[in-house]
Structures are given as structure tokens and as C-alpha cells.
Amino acid sequence: xxxxxxxxGARFPRxxxxxxxxxxxxxxxxxxxxxxxxxxxITRSITPTPRAGLRPPRLAETPSGLINALGLxxxxxxxxxxxxxxxxxxxxxxxxxxxxxxxGPDFARIAQRLRQAPGVAAVEVNLSYPxxxxxxxxxxxxxxxxxxxxxxxxxxxxAGVPVFAKLAGDTTDIVAVARACAxxxxxxxxxxxxxxGLGIDSAAARPSLxxxxxxxxxxxIKPIALRAVWEVHAELPAVPIIASGGVQTGVDALEMxxxxxxxxxxxxxxxxxxxxxxxxxxxxxxxxARRGADLSALIGCAHVEVGS
Amino acid sequence: MITAGQWTxxxxxxxxxxxxxxxxxxxxxxxxxxxxGQYASLRVGGAESSRLLRRALWIREATAGGRHGGTxxxxxDVREPGGAWLAAQPxxxxxDILAPLGRPFLLPxxxxxxxxxxxxxxxxxxIRLAEDLVSRGSRVxxxxxxxxxxxxxxxxxxFSAEVIDRAGTGADLPQTxxxxxxxxxxxxxxxxxxxxxxxxxxGLAGTQVPHQAAIHSPLVCGSGTCTACxxxxxxxxxxxxxxRVCSEGPVFNADLVRWAxxxxxxGDCLGASGEQQ
Numbered sequence: 269x270x271x272x273x274x275x276x277g278a279r280f281p282r283x284x285x286x287x288x289x290x291x292x293x294x295x296x297x298x299x300x301x302x303x304x305x306x307x308x309x310i311t312r313s314i315t316p317t318p319r320a321g322l323r324p325p326r327l328a329e330t331p332s333g334l335i336n337a338l339g340l341x342x343x344x345x346x347x348x349x350x351x352x353x354x355x356x357x358x359x360x361x362x363x364x365x366x367x368x369x370x371x372g373p374d375f376a377r378i379a380q381r382l383r384q385a386p387g388v389a390a391v392e393v394n395l396s397y398p399x400x401x402x403x404x405x406x407x408x409x410x411x412x413x414x415x416x417x418x419x420x421x422x423x424x425x426x427a428g429v430p431v432f433a434k435l436a437g438d439t440t441d442i443v444a445v446a447r448a449c450a451x452x453x454x455x456x457x458x459x460x461x462x463x464x465g466l467g468i469d470s471a472a473a474r475p476s477l478x479x480x481x482x483x484x485x486x487x488x489i490k491p492i493a494l495r496a497v498w499e500v501h502a503e504l505p506a507v508p509i510i511a512s513g514g515v516q517t518g519v520d521a522l523e524m525x526x527x528x529x530x531x532x533x534x535x536x537x538x539x540x541x542x543x544x545x546x547x548x549x550x551x552x553x554x555x556x557a558r559r560g561a562d563l564s565a566l567i568g569c570a571h572v573e574v575g576s
Numbered sequence: 577m578i579t580a581g582q583w584t585x586x587x588x589x590x591x592x593x594x595x596x597x598x599x600x601x602x603x604x605x606x607x608x609x610x611x612x613g614q615y616a617s618l619r620v621g622g623a624e625s626s627r628l629l630r631r632a633l634w635i636r637e638a639t640a641g642g643r644h645g646g647t648x649x650x651x652x653d654v655r656e657p658g659g660a661w662l663a664a665q666p667x668x669x670x671x672d673i674l675a676p677l678g679r680p681f682l683l684p685x686x687x688x689x690x691x692x693x694x695x696x697x698x699x700x701x702x703i704r705l706a707e708d709l710v711s712r713g714s715r716v717x718x719x720x721x722x723x724x725x726x727x728x729x730x731x732x733x734x735f736s737a738e739v740i741d742r743a744g745t746g747a748d749l750p751q752t753x754x755x756x757x758x759x760x761x762x763x764x765x766x767x768x769x770x771x772x773x774x775x776x777x778x779g780l781a782g783t784q785v786p787h788q789a790a791i792h793s794p795l796v797c798g799s800g801t802c803t804a805c806x807x808x809x810x811x812x813x814x815x816x817x818x819x820r821v822c823s824e825g826p827v828f829n830a831d832l833v834r835w836a837x838x839x840x841x842x843g844d845c846l847g848a849s850g851e852q853q
Contacts, residue, residue: 292802321841324804324807333628541619542801543582
């Protein structure tokens with residue numbers, strides 16, 4: 269069985285995680301699954317202050333996927349520390365806290381607050397912020413900007429708590445951003461965030477989402493995620509990767525691992541099947557066992573004889 | 577509160593009339609104890625479908641016992657591709673279902689006169705409510721509005737209530753509600769789209785009549801995880817927050833809903849900022 273995985277010096281009880289934003293506060297999944305089914309719950313992105321989110325419609329169906337413009341609704345760091353984090357820890361979850369802010373000092377402040385909190389297994393830096401704001405480029409689109417934020421968070425995070433940089437799947441040169449983040453102190457990478465997309469409601473002659481531009485996720489982006497994992501692992505094999513993007517089955521998870529991921533996060537699948545995390549974990553364990561291999565031996569194993 | 581379950585149901589029967597289909601599904605255990613106002617969330621299109629989002633459908637009827645351990649009747653809109661898929665499933669076809677979900681209507685402790693205001697297909701949860709109220713001795717007046725085609729397939733006339741049929745009329749809705757209310761009602765229960773319920777709330781403005789409203793809107797995850805269905809609601813602490821229809825509703829105390837601000841994030845909402853409008 270695929271049990272404990274070690275990533276960037278931290279140990280996680282299973283290789284299948286819940287992707288940021290897709291497990292709510294954790295409470296919503298109780299009754300549908302056991303939070304310990306996940307190697308880690310990556311929280312929704314925690315921001316400096318509470319956020320109400322964007323105007324509706326916030327989500328729409330697209331072929332093999334969905335687009336959302338939610339606007340990072342959430343409680344803000346103080347309420348998260350007071351209520352959500354202790355609750356998750358009490359319920360046995362291994363917690364990776366995703367954080368988002370629109371400046372280096374705000375990232376530093378959140379990281380410092382997390383430093384004092386028990387139960388933070390790792391920090392994931394959401395570099396796709398600011399969300400749905402076309403006037404400003406997200407950090408993830410620029411290697412220097414991304415590395416600057418990662419550096420600030422790493423400096424303000426306890427030693428032994430890994431910092432993962434979550435990158436955008438639709439940046440021009442993801443290897444350049446990945447390398448810059450690794451040089452900036454990232455202990456690992458999360459690949460990929462949802463990619464920007466748009467829907468049009470032809471009956472209403474307006475965008476399907478209230479914020480117009482949104483984020484495409486689900487199986488539609490799995491090949492984009494695989495490509496990102498593949499290219500980054502080929503160039504930076506020592507940097508561990510948590511892969512996400514359209515993982516719905518154990519086969520999808522295995523493909524990500526073979527492309528170079530050390531762990532896999534289930535995202536949109538949790539919105540359509542709250543028990544998907546346990547199922548993907550079970551399916552992956554069976555597939556790994558069938559190959560008679562240890563999961564760690566399969567990481568990046570598809571990188572052979574390509575192009576020959 | 578009944579805990580929701582997830583199971584693979586079998587299609588046992590279906591009846592389609594016009595744009596709506598009532599589909600009977602096998603129901604496990606506590607699901608058959610679903611209360612009026614609760615809903616079911618179904619996967620559509622089968623395992624290999626490219627349509628990923630679940631469909632939230634009203635529970636028209638829930639029965640316990642029997643050969644299959646209970647059944648749920650859900651109401652699908654066949655104009656929508658997911659509803660069309662469900663209505664076309666043959667008997668014994670498997671369907672992934674989560675139910676019962678959401679907060680149900682609260683029943684009055686005493687026998688009172690209740691005005692029920694239902695719009696089209698959203699009348700479904702009110703029919704069971706009417707039956708419960710009548711069986712507890714309350715008097716039920718049932719105002720039916722919206723799409724008349726829905727009432728037939730829902731079996732909306734088979735119970736002992738005073739039915740006021742204004743379906744398909746272009747009447748001034750707030751005034752209609754106010755006029756009917758003037759003939760007597762201690763409590764109002766309504767179900768319809770946000771725009772329809774806003775008119776009902778307007779018709780009740782200035783009265784002290786308690787009003788519980790079940791909002792009919794697309795609900796994506798059904799668990800509260802995705803937050804796509806959030807609406808502005810003012811809490812008893814006078815703070816407006818975005819709350820999720822799927823998990824904190826679909827039945828709300830109508831006095832707390834910011835009806836005029838639905839479709840927006842009001843500027844005074846907790847966590848709102850200029851860029852989010």
C-alpha cells in the first residue's frame with residue numbers, strides 16, 4: 269500500500285492531498301469522508317483579512333471542466349488561526365496552509381502568524397494572486413516577482429516547515445518561474461493552479477461568470493498540468509512536486525507521479541464527489557501495488573527514451 | 577438534522593410532462609426521512625461524461641420501507657442537459673446521489689393558517705410541506721404561480737388545501753401576495769427563484785408575518801465547499817455575510833435575506849472590498 273510519503277523533509281501519511289480551495293474549511297467534507305483519508309488538506313488560500321468573494325455567478329460548467337471566479341472567499345488569517353486550523357488539527361487532518369496576499373509585507377505578516385500556530389505541516393504560497401484583476405499581473409507570471417514572495421515567506425517560516433510555491437499553469441515559461449522559486453527558497457512546488465478562462469452565456473449575451481474572466485479546472489486541464497510537471501521535473505529533478513489539475517482517478521494520480529510528482533492533490537473532483545479523495549487514494553494504492561513497486565520508485569519514471 | 581448519505585441509486589420510475597420529469601430513485605436508510613425543503617444532488621451523464629457538475633434537485637416525495645428500503649422522487653428540468661439525461665434513464669439505471677441535503681422548513685408548534693407560495697417547479701418541496709401541515713391540523717392556503725405545466729407532473733392538486741391558482745398570469749405579484757395575505761395567514765412559506773421570492777417578500781413588507789423562503793438556484797457541490805451559491809444575508813448581529821444557499825439554506829428566514837442585493841456582494845458585507853463588486 270502507498271503509505272507515508274516524505275516531501276521536502278516533511279512526512280505526510282498518504283500521497284493524495286486535497287487541493288487548495290476544494291475542501292472548504294474541512295467541516296463541509298465531514299460526513300462524506302474522513303479527513304485522515306488525505307495525506308494533507310491544503311486549505312483554501314488564507315488572506316490577511318476576511319474576503320466575501322466575487323459577485324455571482326461564480327461557477328459554470330464547461331466541457332470536461334468548470335470555470336470559477338470565486339474571489340478567494342475566506343475568513344482571513346485571524347479567524348483561521350482561532351477556529352479553522354485548531355478544528356482541522358483536532359480532527360486528525362495534516363494541514364498545509366495555502367496563503368495569498370497582494371504584497372510581500374502582507375505575505376510576511378501571514379507567515380509570521382502561522383509560525384506561532386501549532387499544526388502547520390507546510391505552507392503553500394498561492395502566487396496566482398491578485399485574482400481576477402486584469403490590471404495587475406499575478407506573481408506567478410513573473411520569475412522575479414514569484415521568487416521575491418517565496419523568499420519572504422521562507423524567511424518568516426519555521427525551519428523544518430516546508431514552503432511550497434504554487435505556480436500558474438498558463439505562464440509563458442513555467443520552468444523559469446519554478447527555478448526562480450527554488451532559488452528563492454521554495455522547498456517544493458505545487459503544479460498547477462487553475463488556468464484562466466472565459467465562458468459566454470449566449471442567451472444573455474454576457475460572460476457566464478460575474479467577474480467575466482475566471483479559472484478553468486477539472487480534467488480539461490490535466491494535460492496542461494502533466495506538461496508542467498514533466499518539464500519542471502526534467503529540469504529540476506531534486507525539487508519535489510505536488511501535482512494538481514484534473515485528477516479524478518487513481519490512474520490520473522499515477523500519471524502525475526510518473527511525470528515527476530511526489531504527491532498528488534485532488535481538486536475539482538471534490539466538488540462533484542466529496543468522497544473522491546479516499547477513492548483516488550485507494551485506486552492509486554492498488555495501481556502501485558499491482559506494479560510491485562514502491563511509490564517513490566515511480567516518481568518521474570516516465571522520463572525514459574522520450575524522443576528516441 | 578439527518579446526515580446526508582451518498583449512494584448509487586437505481587431509477588425505479590419516471591414520469592415526464594412537458595419540461596419536467598419526476599424520477600423515482602431507490603433510497604438508502606435515512607435518506608427516505610428527508611424533510612420538506614431538502615434536496616438531492618445527483619451526478620449526471622454517467623461515469624465518462626464530460627458534464628462534471630452535480631445537479632441539485634428538489635425532493636418531491638420520500639418514502640421509507642418497501643422492497644428497496646425507501647424511495648426518493650426528485651424533479652428534473654428536461655430543458656437542461658443534465659435533467660434531460662436523468663429523465664431519459666431506463667429503469668434500474670444507476671445514478672450517484674447525495675441526499676438529503678440542506679436545511680428544511682421549520683414547522684409551526686401550533687395549528688395555524690399557513691400561506692404557501694410556490695413558483696413552477698419549485699412548488700415541489702411545498703407539496704410535502706402542505707401535506708405535513710394539514711396532517712398536523714393546520715389550515716393551508718396554497719398560492720400557485722409561475723409555470724402551470726409543472727403542477728401536473730408534481731401532482732400538486734392531490735391534497736386538501738385551498739388552492740389559489742394564479743399560474744401563468746401576469747398579475748402584480750407583490751400586490752397579489754398582499755391581497756391574499758389580507759384574507760388571513762399566520763405564517764408564509766415560499767419557494768421559487770430569488771427574483772420571484774423577492775416579490776413575495778415585497779408583498780409581505782410591513783407585516784410581522786414570519787416568512788420562510790426556499791431559494792431555487794443552481795447549487796454546485798451541495799456540501800458548502802465551493803461557495804458558488806453564496807447570497808448576502810444579514811445575521812442577528814446585524815452583520816451582512818455571504819452565506820451558502822446549498823448548506824446554510826436553501827430555506828431561509830426571509831427577513832434576513834438582502835433581497836434587493838441578490839446578485840451582488842453588497843459594499844457593507846463582511847469582507848467586501850471595492851474590487852469585489
